[in-house]
């Protein structure tokens with residue numbers, strides 16, 4: 065048998081046996097499809113979660129960031145003293161340092177009066193803390209009393225704010241405190257907050273009367289041009305109080321992501337779901353391959369008597385497994401594509417079908433089918449040609 | 454003339470220890486090239502067991518079994534697999550692959566070890582099926598064929614590889630008188646053309662006349 069026939073003949077036999085029993089084939093494809101969709105959705109949600117977790121820090125325009133050691137994530141910060149942040153100004157490489165105040169508070173829907181919690185960011189408007197043009201352009205207006213900017217990527221439950229603003233209705237309440245929405249900016253929702261609002265540090269204290277300017281949630285530090293971020297970070301760590309973390313921009317992103325991955329069990333839940341999808345798919349494909357071998361026992365034994373070697377049948381089983389992987393993956397991919405769009409429209413978070421994810425899931429499904437094949441080939445032993453006469 | 458099958462003092466038993474049940478006792482027989490030998494005998498006399506040993510499907514330990522010059526006693530699997538490829542088998546049940554057409558089933562024999570092209574294989578298989586009178590059923594699946602037709606497909610499958618030996622175990626058992634006789638005559642006719650040795654187990658006394666020699670096995674011994 066030449067090289068081509070080595071794989072081609074068993075693959076062709078596997079294919080002919082698969083298409084012969086259409087109902088069984090459809091059942092098998094459904095099993096793989098199910099596993100495929102499950103894995104796609106779990107990975108999709110997980111990536112979206114991580115991406116959204118980093119959406120706010122991603123827009124922070126600074127070189128170094130201070131956070132309390134016990135702050136697990138930006139949405140649940142532990143406060144520390146503003147004086148601790150101001151000490152960094154003693155370092156000659158530091159150009160400026162600004163406090164960031166964070167708080168969750170209900171915002172009243174202008175139309176329905178329904179309240180829903182969102183994230184309030186308070187900072188000195190002149191710090192241009194957020195790297196979002198529409199927010200920066202409003203920094204003068206933000207200095208005024210009781211003014212806020214609203215994130216237009218917030219969930220629709222807060223109302224059609226853009227249309228309302230155009231219609232001149234810009235008065236609402238945050239934390240039962242009357243404010244005026246003077247404009248929109250773009251950030252995006254996360255698993256922690258359904259929406260976002262930006263305001264000045266002074267307005268933040270009015271919205272949250274129990275907070276004061278001396279207790280800050282985060283500190284943002286900009287360095288003089290040419291200064292080494294790692295170098296300054298090391299210096300600051302050496303003389304700042306040990307209860308603060310000094311993060312670089314990348315470290316802050318990772319800190320936020322790690323919270324969801326490790327501290328909050330959500331990363332685990334999605335990982336678990338992915339593994340479950342794999343196991344369920346494995347069991348289904350194994351069952352199909354196993355009964356298939358059992359049903360073809362006589363045929364395999366006959367072929368063995370005719371002089372086919374064991375390896376041929378192993379290749380038949382693995383070829384079946386590969387066909388099932390591909391046949392289940394294609395509709396699974398298309399269905400997942402639709403579900404991704406549906407999920408995006410429901411969650412208001414981006415859920416892109418990246419090519420890397422497609423490859424990952426395909427490898428996942430292929431490994432699942434191969435594992436099933438590996439478990440099923442034991443059954444080939446039962447095909448004993450001596451029993452055929 | 455050379456002997457294609459040489460069996461010398463073959464002993465075989467199932468089980469071990471006190472449960473040992475001797476099935477073949479001191480069997481000695483040889484078959485020449487092109488010879489057609491029928492084995493008959495009462496049920497349980499060891500005919501099928503004998504056939505599976507000749508076919509290299511069952512391992513015997515005592516005596517000598519030489520098939521096409523290869524010693525089967527205490528031989529490795531590799532030699533037996535290679536020898537099997539030169540043997541055509543016809544089973545009591547047709548044992549065709551039910552997901553394949555008649556033509557594809559016959560081709561399975563040619564796909565084991567071949568340098569032929571796909572087209573050549575198809576042509577050979579079709580020729581063989583025409584020879585067994587199934588030229589108009591090439592693309593039928595086994596469950597669309599009658600019992601006799603299926604058995605003829607399996608005869609074509611056994612013969613298409615031009616084997617040196619054909620082993621058949623009650624090939625006519627599931628057929629009626631007429632089609633049983635036709636199938637065996639066909640087998641004889643095609644085998645004689647190519648000097649193929651046939652060892653055929655049967656209970657069917659009406660087909661004894663096709664044989665060059667009839668051997669009777671009783672209680673594991675040749676009478």
Ligand SMILES: Nc1ncnc2c1ncn2[C@@H]1O[C@H](COP(=O)(O)OP(=O)(O)OP(=O)(O)O)[C@@H](O)[C@H]1O
Pocket residue numbers: 467468476494495496497498499500501502503
């Ligand atoms: N796999 C086996 N394990 C144990 N004993 C077996 C096995 N196969 C057959 N035997 C025994 O060996 C003896 C011979 O069986 P065999 O099948 O060779 O008979 P046979 O001559 O072909 O009979 P029949 O004409 O009914 O087909 C029987 O007594 C049977 O019980």
Ligand SMILES: [Mg+2]
Pocket residue numbers: 453500501502
């Ligand atoms: Mg028998």
